[in-house]
Amino acid sequence: MKYVRNYRCTLCGETFDREEKSLTCPVCGDKGILDVEYDYEALKGVLTRDFFEANDNYTMWRYQDVMSVDDRFIKGTLRVGWTPLYEANRLGDVVGVKSLMIKDEGLNPTASLKDRASAVAVVKAMEEGYDTVACSSTGNAASSLAGNAARVGLSTVIFVPERAPQGKLAQLLIYGAKVISVQGDYRDTFELSKAAIDHWGWYNRNAAINPHLVEGKKTVALEIAEQMNWQVSDWVVVSVGDGCTIGGVYKGFYDCYMLGLINRIPKILGVQAEGCCPFYTAYLSDEPLKPTEENTLADSISVGIPRNPVKGLNAVKASGGTWITVTDEAILEAMKTLGSSEGIFGEPAGVTGLAGLIKAVQEGIVTPDESVAMIVTGNGLKDVKNALQAAGEPIKCEPDIEALKPYMV
Amino acid sequence: MKYVRNYRCTLCGETFDREEKSLTCPVCGDKGILDVEYDYEALKGVLTRDFFEANDNYTMWRYQDVMSVDDRFIKGTLRVGWTPLYEANRLGDVVGVKSLMIKDEGLNPTASLKDRASAVAVVKAMEEGYDTVACSSTGNAASSLAGNAARVGLSTVIFVPERAPQGKLAQLLIYGAKVISVQGDYRDTFELSKAAIDHWGWYNRNAAINPHLVEGKKTVALEIAEQMNWQVSDWVVVSVGDGCTIGGVYKGFYDCYMLGLINRIPKILGVQAEGCCPFYTAYLSDEPLKPTEENTLADSISVGIPRNPVKGLNAVKASGGTWITVTDEAILEAMKTLGSSEGIFGEPAGVTGLAGLIKAVQEGIVTPDESVAMIVTGNGLKDVKNALQAAGEPIKCEPDIEALKPYMV
Incomplete structure (x- = not known):
């Protein structure tokens, strides 16, 4: 987290302070998806080839210095990353x-692969003190969120379109998520999840919206x-x-x-x-x-x-x-x-x-x-x-x- | 392989030279399942805690010194082991x-877990010059064999009981195995595989029979x-x-x-x-x-x-x-x-x-x-x-x- 310089709106180009809590551009609204920018000059001295040679954390968190999370909540997550x-x-x-x-x-x-995003989502949710995380998904984002959240004790509400394959549904339910099968397509599913997240104030794991x-x-x-x-x-x-x-x-x-x-x-x-x-x-x-x-x-x-x-x-x-x-x-x-x-x-x-x-x-x-x-x-x-x-x-x-x-x- | 001392029959207790090719006891026959014995005294100087501390092979093969394989065919296998x-x-x-x-x-x-056995099976099959590996299985041994064999270019013939779950069947077929769905229970399946392995001379991955x-x-x-x-x-x-x-x-x-x-x-x-x-x-x-x-x-x-x-x-x-x-x-x-x-x-x-x-x-x-x-x-x-x-x-x-x-x- 400490090498994050600022967020930049991918639509209007405006930059925002790294303490900004809004997940999208305060100017452009929901379509103003943010990009996280880093202090690469400072990082160059840290993330060298030698650093990685000596790094024995064989998970995605080996790259945490160039990510927008702090390290307090990383321990205890599922083992994501370093796939063959x-x-x-x-x-x-x-x-x-x-x-x-x-x-x-x-x-x-x-x-x-969605586990990489969901691991970050649960860490960010914990950083910000949420107890429930929600998303809409055709399946993998949802099942990965449910699994990663269960591992750290967070609740999940998941919106899936009715055509989601059985294997993915089974995962969600076994991970203990509250699963809402939306009688419509992915667009309907996404919109309902958005309305519900606004209404109940859950942490939003919809990947496009959330720059982390x-x-x-x-x-x-x-x-x-x-x-x-x-x-x-x-x-x-x-x-x-x-x-x-x-x-x-x-x-x-x-x-x-x-x-x-x-x-x-x-x-x-x-x-x-x-x-x-x-x-x-x-x-x-x-x-x-x-x-x-x-x-x-x-x-x-x-x-x-x-x-x-x-x-x-x-x-x-x-x-x-x-x-x-x-x-x-x-x-x-x-x-x-x-x-x-x-x-x-x-x-x-x-x-x-x-x-x-x-x-x-x-x-x-x-x-x-x-x-x-x-x-x-x-x-x-x-x-x-x-x-x-x-x-x-x-x-x-x-x-x-x-x-x-x-x-x- | 070099630390293997001998094989010992779990039934009669007789020991056999490590070059013995028969997978079961030459005296007791099929029920004489062998156990691999190692020269622990020699290994003690090799497999120390420091050895593992410095070992950066994060797969099951980090233990190859205390296994009955040689290392020629390990490269190129699927990444098995070092699960969280x-x-x-x-x-x-x-x-x-x-x-x-x-x-x-x-x-x-x-x-x-069966991948650990199947990885050894394909390595042993390659060591001994086979091009086809076979087994009977309720599912996991089979699907793991099919996957591990496909990765190294070996053919597989798999005997499954008709009640095998769809997920396991799908794996077998996608991995390109020749799958025989035996119209009977596990016993029938095992016996047919045994007869077929004898008849066609394939490498035998039935776990109980094969001590490796x-x-x-x-x-x-x-x-x-x-x-x-x-x-x-x-x-x-x-x-x-x-x-x-x-x-x-x-x-x-x-x-x-x-x-x-x-x-x-x-x-x-x-x-x-x-x-x-x-x-x-x-x-x-x-x-x-x-x-x-x-x-x-x-x-x-x-x-x-x-x-x-x-x-x-x-x-x-x-x-x-x-x-x-x-x-x-x-x-x-x-x-x-x-x-x-x-x-x-x-x-x-x-x-x-x-x-x-x-x-x-x-x-x-x-x-x-x-x-x-x-x-x-x-x-x-x-x-x-x-x-x-x-x-x-x-x-x-x-x-x-x-x-x-x-x-x-």
């Missing part, structure tokens, strides 16, 4: 790139950079829904760059589902984001009205990357490809990045001499129905070896 | 013990001891199906004790479901294990004919521990208790230990002045159906704050 970054050159050969690394975010405590959460999510990029020994790949690939995760990915690499830990920021490939691609459309038309339908089985990125358009669009633009879309069929295919070639089981949104990478190589956007790091954002166990659709059926066999033989030829 | 051990004193207070630690094995790559797998599983105990800074708790609690995991837990602590890393072995509390408790019954009657019905929703420990009776019974006896059984209702209740108090979502067999601990405290077996470490063996996302049964339903609400208010009083 695997060399995946067998899959890389299939895809057609020089080298491929995979960051498996499904190994976070509630099985998605992107600061949690960015740790995935800090880890990728460090796990690559600060020699980052040419590309980083990530699926996009609300725009917060990709915003965090950019911010993490930006931090590394400003601290002199890396000498360039990787190009970011933002991947959306064809059935719900407001970022892609805005990028193509060079116009502001427009609401779109939510028509993809990748529920975690099925967001028709992204709440963080500025950070999302900027991430790709500032990194020199681009946007791409993929079909639901390609997503299901990628699920099987990733699982069978690397032993990593991603949920649909979790493997959308791979589907996008495959298409980007085919289209010459990513070239065979380039290196790639890909983020698998969540575990496939969260959405077994779609996994079974992707995977097919087992062989049903009587307990008799003669019955088995025909299947083994 | 959480202080859980809030839950400890509820349960009524002095201190409670929880080892969350659901954070392994395929979301269960217990050597993988034991790393959970080595980690618990190390994460407690070698000051182990009075009790360690674990659920029991086949007997291999509890056998591994004992072996890990035994290793630590023989190496002088800890000064006593914790008492082990073996917990079974009432509907399938052959170990408990054998313990009470002081007679050999008898086949029992398989009548519990905790599928991972629903094993009517445990394949590792000797190691399982010995673990509890040699540690001075005891056995206990719990109802399915208590298991579902424990799932909710663990999730809502600590933010850890365990599958039914994963939380059976907690249900057993609660009962053991009520019965005075574990006393309030004792410390406890409890192993959550697998992630609840593997079995969403039972989780939803345990957790109840969300509140269904129209997107209107007035409709919400009645639920918030």
Whole structure:
């Protein structure tokens, strides 16, 4: 916390004191999403490569000096972060790139990257003396909030759209959250959560609104950079829904760059589902984001009205990357490809990045001499129905070896 | 591997050279399960507390010197082990013990403790030049084998009983395994796998038969001891199906004790479901294990004919521990208790230990002045159906704050 310089509104550019409690710009209101700015000059002397070499805190909190939390409430949280970054050159050969690394975010405590944001949310809520945290979510943000909050003894109220997969619902309920299944789409869900948070005065974990959460999510990029020994790949690939995760990915690499830990920021490939691609459309038309339908089985990125358009669009633009879309069929295919070639089981949104990478190589956007790091954002166990659709059926066999033989030829 | 002294048959006590390729006792046959013995005197100078202090390999392979693998094939495997051990004193207070630690094995790559055995299986298969690995399993052993094998490019053939939960099936299929759903119970499944393995000459990952797998599983105990800074708790609690995991837990602590890393072995509390408790019954009657019905929703420990009776019974006896059984209702209740108090979502067999601990405290077996470490063996996302049964339903609400208010009083 002590290296936070100020907050800056991503809309009007105004800066605000770091003691500012409002989560959004006091001038622009709810659309004025804030960005946390750091005193990089002071941090340069602290967050050196040697510092990390000697740091034995193998969680996301190893980066706490470049985060907007203080350290009083970190102890006792779930173990979030320091997920594995695997060399995946067998899959890389299939895809057609020089080298491929995979960051498996499904190994976070509630099985998605969202734990990084939720861990920050519960720490901030405790800092500010709240006893209840609330959010609306297509699933992972909610289940991660419920789990991280339960671990530290906070209550949670969660608003989910009625189409949330069973695995994610089960998590919420087991973690003891009060779960409101909103009979409507993600937009209805978000608006009801906002009204309720205003009314009851809970801590707001809606990622787009709350600038601290992107600061949690960015740790995935800090880890990728460090796990690559600060020699980052040419590309980083990530699926996009609300725009917060990709915003965090950019911010993490930006931090590394400003601290002199890396000498360039990787190009970011933002991947959306064809059935719900407001970022892609805005990028193509060079116009502001427009609401779109939510028509993809990748529920975690099925967001028709992204709440963080500025950070999302900027991430790709500032990194020199681009946007791409993929079909639901390609997503299901990628699920099987990733699982069978690397032993990593991603949920649909979790493997959308791979589907996008495959298409980007085919289209010459990513070239065979380039290196790639890909983020698998969540575990496939969260959405077994779609996994079974992707995977097919087992062989049903009587307990008799003669019955088995025909299947083994 | 170089510190392996010999193998010893758990039935006849005969020792065999460490180059012996047969997985079971050449004299006793299939029931003669082998135990791996080490040269602890030589190891004492190697595996010191200082060695571990300086060891920055945060996976199960940090213990490879006291395992029966060589190190050629370890690189490139999934990141198994070094799961978190959480202080859980809030839950400890509820349960009524002095201190409670929880080892969350659901954070392994395929979301269960079985990854520790499967990682060893794929390494041994590669050492011995196999290209296909097979096993029968109620689920976790299978899905972990499929995932770990896919990661290193081995093929898998998996035999599952028809009652395997969907989450586990989905994992298998996504990992690209050839899955045989055997129309029968676990016994039929095991026997068909055995016949097929003999017939086609695949590498055998059935945990009871293969002595190396217990050597993988034991790393959970080595980690618990190390994460407690070698000051182990009075009790360690674990659920029991086949007997291999509890056998591994004992072996890990035994290793630590023989190496002088800890000064006593914790008492082990073996917990079974009432509907399938052959170990408990054998313990009470002081007679050999008898086949029992398989009548519990905790599928991972629903094993009517445990394949590792000797190691399982010995673990509890040699540690001075005891056995206990719990109802399915208590298991579902424990799932909710663990999730809502600590933010850890365990599958039914994963939380059976907690249900057993609660009962053991009520019965005075574990006393309030004792410390406890409890192993959550697998992630609840593997079995969403039972989780939803345990957790109840969300509140269904129209997107209107007035409709919400009645639920918030």
